[in-house]
Amino acid sequence: MKAARYLAFAGLTSLALVACKPQTPAEPATSATPATEAAPATPAPAADAATAAAPFDAKAFAGTFAGTLPCADCPGIDTRIVLAADGTYTLTETYQDRPAPPNKGDGTWTVEESDTRLRLDPNSKSDNDRLFAILSKDEIRQLDQQGKAIESNLPYNLKRTAQ
Numbered sequence: 001m002k003a004a005r006y007l008a009f010a011g012l013t014s015l016a017l018v019a020c021k022p023q024t025p026a027e028p029a030t031s032a033t034p035a036t037e038a039a040p041a042t043p044a045p046a047a048d049a050a051t052a053a054a055p056f057d058a059k060a061f062a063g064t065f066a067g068t069l070p071c072a073d074c075p076g077i078d079t080r081i082v083l084a085a086d087g088t089y090t091l092t093e094t095y096q097d098r099p100a101p102p103n104k105g106d107g108t109w110t111v112e113e114s115d116t117r118l119r120l121d122p123n124s125k126s127d128n129d130r131l132f133a134i135l136s137k138d139e140i141r142q143l144d145q146q147g148k149a150i151e152s153n154l155p156y157n158l159k160r161t162a163q
Contacts, residue, residue: 056115
């Protein structure tokens with residue numbers, strides 16, 4: 001019985017020493033792909049480089065988006081969002097057939113979700129963030145508070161306009 005304990009202790013000690021042994025530069029790290037299977041590095045063809053997606057350019061995306069969004073108790077809400085290249089925005093909403101002055105807001109905007117979603121973060125913390133899907137460089141579509149598409153045939157899209 002003592003011999004079995006001694007062997008178990010010796011085995012665990014050896015395992016611990018091997019696991020704690022630092023690798024030296026002479027010992028290459030193990031790789032999932034053996035060196036014999038590695039393909040030599042070759043530059044990508046020019047055609048592939050041309051078709052690769054360019055990174056999102058927030059400054060180039062900045063501009064004015066406008067349209068009429070649905071309204072529960074009026075014909076529509078004329079909406080204008082001006083996205084500035086410095087990451088700030090202004091929002092103007094005018095309820096149709098109402099004598100009230102337009103609602104105005106401002107804050108910062110960011111692009112998220114791999115350049116597919118626009119977030120408006122208002123300076124007024126009593127207002128919720130607004131989310132829009134980026135459909136193209138010239139069109140965005142309002143999303144719900146969870147960032148999901150609004151299932152409706154109503155017009156939730158805003159299109160780029162001239163300043």
